[in-house]
Amino acid sequence: MKYLMWLLNAAIFFVLFAFALNNQSAITVNLFFGAQWQVPLVLALFTALLLGVCLGVFVMLPLWLRARNPRKPAAKAPKKAAAESTSTALDTSAASSPTL
Template sequence: MNTLRWLVRIFLFVVLLGFCLKNTTPVTVNFLFSLQWHAPLIIILLLAVCGGALLGLLATTRVWWRLRGELARLRRSGSSTKNIPLPTEPPRD
């Protein structure tokens, strides 16, 4: 199984490396107020992907902190899952 993971990782690395090498054409990004930035396309794509990942992480931090606080509160209170009643009928769709 570990060998399969490494083979998949190597394959993805080679595919992404080929993608990077094919997208080195310089492009111009136009911002507001006639500002322009000239950079290779792969840099623009990399920044867009990193920005999207950062926005996704920021969107989930509030829920993550709330759940983390709730877990800490439950651990302090010493409650366990044995006291939670099980549902008697399946939920309706």
Template sequence: MRVFVWLLRAFLFFALFAFALNNQQVVTVHWFFGFVWNAPLVIVVLAALAAGLVFGVLSMTPSWWRQRRRAQQRPVAETPPSAEAGPTAVAAHAIPADFPDGI
């Protein structure tokens, strides 16, 4: 399995490298108020990818904070393990009704 993962990574690297080599033409990006940016196409694509990643992380941050606050406020249910159930058994009342999906 590890060999397959490394082969997939190598293929992805070489595909992106070939994409970068094939897109070295200079393109012009016209912004607002007459601002113009001339850069290689691959740089423009990577900048758009980076901007999308930053926007995605920033848009998810409030949700992550909310979930983290909920997890810190939730009391930990301490139930002694029963002898007949075994150490891996989970009590039915261990998951509060407010969080049916366990999150």
């Protein structure tokens, strides 16, 4: 299994490397206010990918941190009391039912 993952990673690397070698032609990226950026196509694509990943992490970070932090103790108390009342209700109903 370890070798299969290594082979998969190597195949992905070589495909991306071949893509980069085939897209070395220079392009002009027109920015705001008339600014231009002369860059190889593969670098422009990599930059766009990197910006998209950073934006996605930035947007998801508050949700990840909220899910990672433990809940407040006050929020646990009602759940614990409800669980105890349910278990005591089950115990009393089991004790009151006749057995054959």
